[in-house]
Amino acid sequence: MTWFAVLGTAVGCYGLKLAGWSLPARxxxxxxxxxxxxxxPLALLAGLVVVQVFGDGRALVLDARAAGxxxxxxxxxxxxxxxxxxxxxxxTAAGLRALAVYIGQ
Amino acid sequence: xxxxxxxxxxxxxxxxxxxxxxxFGAVSVTAGLSVLQTCALSLLAFTGASQFALVGVLGAxxxxxxxxxxxxxxxxxxxxxxxxxAELLPLRGPRKHLAAQGTIDETTAMTISAPPELxxxxxxxxxxxxxxxxxxxxxxxxxxxGVVDTNALGLDAAVGAAFLALLAPQIHDRTGAQxxxxxxxxxxVAIPFTPAGLPVLLAAxxxxxxxxxxx
Numbered sequence: 001m002t003w004f005a006v007l008g009t010a011v012g013c014y015g016l017k018l019a020g021w022s023l024p025a026r027x028x029x030x031x032x033x034x035x036x037x038x039x040x041p042l043a044l045l046a047g048l049v050v051v052q053v054f055g056d057g058r059a060l061v062l063d064a065r066a067a068g069x070x071x072x073x074x075x076x077x078x079x080x081x082x083x084x085x086x087x088x089x090x091x092t093a094a095g096l097r098a099l100a101v102y103i104g105q
Numbered sequence: 106x107x108x109x110x111x112x113x114x115x116x117x118x119x120x121x122x123x124x125x126x127x128x129f130g131a132v133s134v135t136a137g138l139s140v141l142q143t144c145a146l147s148l149l150a151f152t153g154a155s156q157f158a159l160v161g162v163l164g165a166x167x168x169x170x171x172x173x174x175x176x177x178x179x180x181x182x183x184x185x186x187x188x189x190x191a192e193l194l195p196l197r198g199p200r201k202h203l204a205a206q207g208t209i210d211e212t213t214a215m216t217i218s219a220p221p222e223l224x225x226x227x228x229x230x231x232x233x234x235x236x237x238x239x240x241x242x243x244x245x246x247x248x249x250x251g252v253v254d255t256n257a258l259g260l261d262a263a264v265g266a267a268f269l270a271l272l273a274p275q276i277h278d279r280t281g282a283q284x285x286x287x288x289x290x291x292x293x294v295a296i297p298f299t300p301a302g303l304p305v306l307l308a309a310x311x312x313x314x315x316x317x318x319x320x
Contacts, residue, residue, distance in 0.1 A: 005169040006142045009159050010149030012173065013180040017152075018205040020187020021196075029188065032316050037182045039312040041154060042281050043288030044179055045272035047308025048161050050292040053265035055165060055304070058297050068262030069269065076266075076273040083124035089266030093259030 064100075068093035111215070111223055112230045118211050119234030123242040125153055125267075130246020132157065132264050136164025140247040147243035151236065152209050154271055155180040158305070161264060167302025175305045186213040193217070193224045207232030280315050287311030 053069045054060050072089035080088070126147065133143040138160055146156050155176035162172035187208045193216055196204050212231045219227035250260065276282050288308035295304035 001169055002138060002142055002163065005159060005163060005172055006138070006146050007149070008169075008173050009155065009176045010146065012177045013150040013152050013155055013183070014206060016177065016180045017183045017187050017208040018202065020184040020208065021191045021201055021205050023184075023188070025188050025192070034185065036312055036316045037185050039281065039284045039315055040178055040309060041182060042272065042275055042285045043291075043308050043311035044158065044175060044305060045154065045268050045275075046285040046288035046311075047292035047305040048158060048175075048268040049265050049272065050289045050308075051165055051296065051301075051304050052161055052268060053262070054293065055296050055301075057166065057301070060293060060296055064259070065262040065265060068259055069265050072262075072266030072269055076269055081121070081124065082128070082267075082270045085270040086128050086263045086266050090259035090263040093262030094257060095259075097257065097259070 064093040064096040067096050106220055106223065108223060108226055111219055111227050115215060115227070115230035115234045118215065118231060119238040122153075122211060122235050123238040126239045126242025127246035127249075128263065128267050129153065129156055129160075130243040130248070131250035131260055132164075132246075132267065133160040133243075134247045134250040135260050135264070136160040138163070140244070140251060143247040144240065144244055147240050150176070150180075151206055151239065152180050152183060153239070157264075157267060157271070161268070162302045162305055164264070165301050167305075168300065171300075171302025171306060175302070178306075178309055183208050186210075189213065190216055190228065193221070194228060204228065204232075207236065209235070211235050284311050284315055287314075 049069070053065045054062070068089035071092035072085045075085040075088045129147065130143055133146065133156070134140060138146075143160075146159070150156055158179050159172045159176040162175050163169070187205065190204070190208060190213060194204065207228065212228055212235065215231040216224050216228040272285060276285055288311040291311055292304040292308045295307045299307065
């Protein structure tokens, strides 16, 4: 099933790219289509942030991931490169978890 | 801008993209995909945000259709890029089909900003550099994530930050910020009430007010 998702996504993503090379420009250049395509990534990525950081099955939770996001957000606000943002989040979450284990002992 | 400076810039972009590739490889294996599946996605889908979205949704327990729908919605902007590129690079046959695979954020940005007579060099140099680095880095990230305890290293927290890092540079104005906040709120409200994967798709509805609004 995962292979189906991998190959289906690959075929679909290629089809979307090829369509732009082959379709008449006026079909995809309508103002509303352009706006929707420009804004869709913002809505989806924001949704993905929330699901990845606060989601735990069907529950909303606040744990070490949220602290990691905060650290990543501070790095992003300072226009840090991608890798710095990601590492800041990972190190923060890992540090908090290690601390929790240490305190628990 | 000269031919040499374009090739140099393309190489630099390739290296920068490698950082995303490492992240993608690690995140994908953490989400439960095999190393081979992870590499197949980078080789065949070759569009970062869509790949992150698919493995993010699958990793959170979402269904295959929900993961694919999110990935394809994110990939739809490549269609618009291709329209622009087709104007600058009149290609036919096998070259057009090859160029289609390279239609992504980085190649479009480089091709549009190059002088018209160097547009072809800008496109192909960036495509080759990014394709090579993205796939090599995916493999390294995937292999790396397989041998360590990813949660102890905070890699699960890194996934959310990766999406934030992709999102932040795209917010240029008030409308963009409103759409992003709207998407986040919709997802948060939907998590307790809908199956995994659906909150992300519902977040897409946040674009509706901005799209239907008269300017």
